[in-house]
Amino acid sequence: xxxxxxxxxxxxxxxxxxxxxxxxxxxxxxxxxxxxxxxxxxxxxxxxxxxxxxxxxxxxxxxxxxxxxxxxxxxxxxxxxxxxxxxxxxxxxxxxxxxxxxxxxxxxxxxxxxxxxxxxxxxxxxxxxxxxxxxxxxxxxxxxxxxxxxxxxxxxxxxxxxxxxxxxxxxxxxxxxxxxxxxxxxxxxxxxxxxxxxxxxxxxxxxxxxxxxxxxxxxxxxxxxxxxxxxxxxxxxxxxxxxxxxxxxxxxxxxxxxxxxxxxxxxxxxxxxxxxxxxxxxxxxxxxxxxxxxxxxxxxxxxxxxxxxxxxxxxxxxxxxxxxxxxxxxxxxxxxxxxxxxxxxxxxxxxxxxxxxxxxxxxxxxxxxxxxxxxxxxxxxxxxxxxxxxxxxxxxxxxxxxxxxxxxxxxxxxxxxxxxxxxx
Amino acid sequence: xxxxxxxxxxxxxxxxxxxxxxxxxxxxxxxxxxxxxxxxxxxxxxxxxxxxxxxxxxxxxxxxxxxxxxxxxxxxxxxxxxxxxxxxxxxxxxxxxxxxxxxxxxxxxxxxxxxxxxxxxxxxxxxxxxxxxxxxxxxxxxxxxxxxxxxxxxxxxxxxxxxxxxxxxxxxxxxxxxxxxxxxxxxxxxxxxxxxxxxxxxxxxxxxxxxxxxxxxxxxxxxxxxxxxxxxxxxxxxxxxxxxxxxxxxxxxxxxxxxxx
Numbered sequence: 255x256x257x258x259x260x261x262x263x264x265x266x267x268x269x270x271x272x273x274x275x276x277x278x279x280x281x282x283x284x285x286x287x288x289x290x291x292x293x294x295x296x297x298x299x300x301x302x303x304x305x306x307x308x309x310x311x312x313x314x315x316x317x318x319x320x321x322x323x324x325x326x327x328x329x330x331x332x333x334x335x336x337x338x339x340x341x342x343x344x345x346x347x348x349x350x351x352x353x354x355x356x357x358x359x360x361x362x363x364x365x366x367x368x369x370x371x372x373x374x375x376x377x378x379x380x381x382x383x384x385x386x387x388x389x390x391x392x393x394x395x396x397x398x399x400x401x402x403x404x405x406x407x408x409x410x411x412x413x414x415x416x417x418x419x420x421x422x423x424x425x426x427x428x429x430x431x432x433x434x435x436x437x438x439x440x441x442x443x444x445x446x447x448x449x450x451x452x453x454x455x456x457x458x459x460x461x462x463x464x465x466x467x468x469x470x471x472x473x474x475x476x477x478x479x480x481x482x483x484x485x486x487x488x489x490x491x492x493x494x495x496x497x498x499x500x501x502x503x504x505x506x507x508x509x510x511x512x513x514x515x516x517x518x519x520x521x522x523x524x525x526x527x528x529x530x531x532x533x534x535x536x537x538x539x540x541x542x543x544x545x546x547x548x549x550x551x552x553x554x555x556x557x558x559x560x561x562x563x564x565x566x567x568x569x570x571x572x573x574x575x576x577x578x579x580x581x582x583x584x585x586x587x588x589x590x591x592x593x594x595x596x597x598x599x600x601x602x603x604x605x606x607x608x609x610x611x612x613x614x615x616x617x618x619x620x621x622x623x624x625x626x627x628x629x630x631x632x633x634x635x636x637x638x639x640x641x642x643x644x645x646x647x648x649x650x651x652x653x654x655x656x657x658x659x660x661x662x663x664x665x666x667x668x669x670x671x672x673x674x675x676x677x678x
Numbered sequence: 679x680x681x682x683x684x685x686x687x688x689x690x691x692x693x694x695x696x697x698x699x700x701x702x703x704x705x706x707x708x709x710x711x712x713x714x715x716x717x718x719x720x721x722x723x724x725x726x727x728x729x730x731x732x733x734x735x736x737x738x739x740x741x742x743x744x745x746x747x748x749x750x751x752x753x754x755x756x757x758x759x760x761x762x763x764x765x766x767x768x769x770x771x772x773x774x775x776x777x778x779x780x781x782x783x784x785x786x787x788x789x790x791x792x793x794x795x796x797x798x799x800x801x802x803x804x805x806x807x808x809x810x811x812x813x814x815x816x817x818x819x820x821x822x823x824x825x826x827x828x829x830x831x832x833x834x835x836x837x838x839x840x841x842x843x844x845x846x847x848x849x850x851x852x853x854x855x856x857x858x859x860x861x862x863x864x865x866x867x868x869x870x871x872x873x874x875x876x877x878x879x880x881x882x883x884x885x886x887x888x889x890x891x892x893x894x895x896x897x898x899x900x901x902x903x904x905x906x907x908x909x910x911x912x913x914x915x916x917x918x919x920x921x922x923x924x925x926x927x928x929x930x931x932x933x934x935x936x937x938x939x
Binding site: 428 | 744769787788794
């Protein structure tokens with residue numbers, strides 16, 4: 255048996271000399287692990303809720319415009335310039351990117367909607383309904399009626415706009431919009447549905463109609479769109495995905511006359527990005543506190559353990575054991591304690607996380623939803639798995655155990671054999 | 679998101695048309711040693727109850743398109759006006775009615791009248807560089823502004839007054855100040871400059887081609903140039919103009935707005 259294996263065995267036996275104490279310490283560490291993982295999971299869950307609710311409704315996670323479209327949103331600045339672009343092939347190229355889930359084209363117009371004596375200013379949004387439903391939840395919030403059919407002069411409007419216009423499903427509204435040729439596009443549309451997103455600005459201002467209908471109303475060719483909105487596979491990595499998509503679009507179509515502007519939601523909704531960063535840093539601080547407490551707990555246990563063994567250390571020192579071997583056995587104890595804690599912690603944490611993720615407690619019986627940073631929140635405590643949190647926390651837990659054993663180990667090497675044996 | 683609303687543009691044009699009309703009606707009566715308010719009130723008085731009918735071409739040039747609209751314009755004082763597009767054929771019949779502070783548009787394609795909502799009053803009228811608000815404001819110049827003579831004397835060899843119009847504190851006016859230059863000898867306006875609240879020039883209106891129409895001297899041409907886009911402009915040119923054509927308020931009704939004449 256090598257001497258190292260021997261010291262591992264010695265450490266193992268020492269650990270179980272006081273099994274009670276070891277279990278309590280290990281439980282403390284395991285609970286620290288559990289608490290950190292759940293806390294990080296909850297924070298990630300809230301952040302995911304924040305990002306999804308803040309982007310799923312309208313914004314999407316990556317938006318693509320002509321380079322000079324934002325911030326003025328001039329109606330003439332369509333993707334590909336005045337000539338427009340081959341929308342289908344552009345969408346295909348975008349969806350070919352491995353991190354892009356869905357993409358949908360949009361056209362905007364600012365106009366008037368009028369019904370009877372009532373007239374309101376509204377934002378006209380031309381969409382490809384089949385694609386739009388995969389990207390935004392706007393059309394999924396239809397309260398009444400159904401999606402507008404292309405070529406049938408149908409429009410869906412927000413619930414507040416419907417109220418202001420005193421128009422319901424089946425009613426006619428006049429839509430007036432400035433066209434690209436300077437004329438006033440105007441036509442009669444039928445309200446085919448009414449959406450209710452819960453976001454007042456959207457329910458009041460937006461009227462959604464088929465892309466081709468809005469293009470013809472605005473005297474624009476079918477290749478002219480203002481925006482492509484996409485969802486991505488991992489919303490937290492959107493900036494990197496947007497950058498790689500921008501690079502991919504540049505290489506696949508270098509002949510495009512107009513450079514495309516590819517923006518991640520972190521730039522489109524900076525306040526949302528900041529809210530997520532704030533939540534992350536808060537949970538980081540709490541995790542640090544949890545681990546600081548664990549460090550002192552472990553150090554305390556180990557210190558008591560080494561003080562108890564002063565005489566023992568003195569004897570083996572007197573028998574010729576080197577100081578480094580003595581300290582090694584104490585550090586090994588810390589390593590094994592960490593391993594046991596980690597195993598126990600993972601065993602408890604994993605099923606809880608799985609259960610929590612699958613059936614997030616719905617508190618809506620006690621709490622109402624609220625709005626924060628312009629985003630609607632559901633009173634649901636959801637947790638998200640993260641890949642790095644269990645690993646990072648596990649490594650941190652291990653490091654904590656070893657670090658906490660370092661001081662007692664150093665103390666153990668400093669035991670003067672003669673004094674200790676003489677009980678001085 | 680900034681919105682560009684066509685209807686709002688329409689209003690602007692209407693407003694300019696109205697302003698043009700007002701300028702056209704500015705009659706050359708000799709005025710001496712009057713205060714700014716007195717001069718402008720006199721003009722205002724002259725216009726009240728006076729009806730007119732005219733034909734005008736509005737040419738709009740923007741960065742992206744250019745177009746000409748032939749229009750017929752009726753007015754009664756400063757409170758009422760009706761503008762009807764005659765060509766191009768695709769838009770013939772499109773009409774705008776101003777009655778007091780309200781602006782209505784008639785769209786022949788859908789056979790509907792639409793009242794311009796308050797949110798759209800700053801929008802462009804008919805795609806021009808006039809706002810709907812211009813149509814409405816013109817009738818309340820005397821009520822909305824304080825006046826003073828900022829300059830009096832010769833400019834480019836012409837004796838002029840330059841009035842400075844400062845909005846009254848509670849007036850619903852978007853401008854920070856307006857400078858209005860009038861030729862002394864015939865009371866003809868020469869140009870108007872509109873400034874925002876920080877004193878930046880927003881747009882300039884220039885009058886020219888002073889001609890006698892139906893016995894009155896009027897500036898037959900007016901150009902509006904936005905200060906931030908000097909290459910763009912809206913030009914109104916009167917081809918004919920008749921005064922005292924015997925209109926009363928009933929002419930400026932929603933029913934008449936819809937009548938396709």
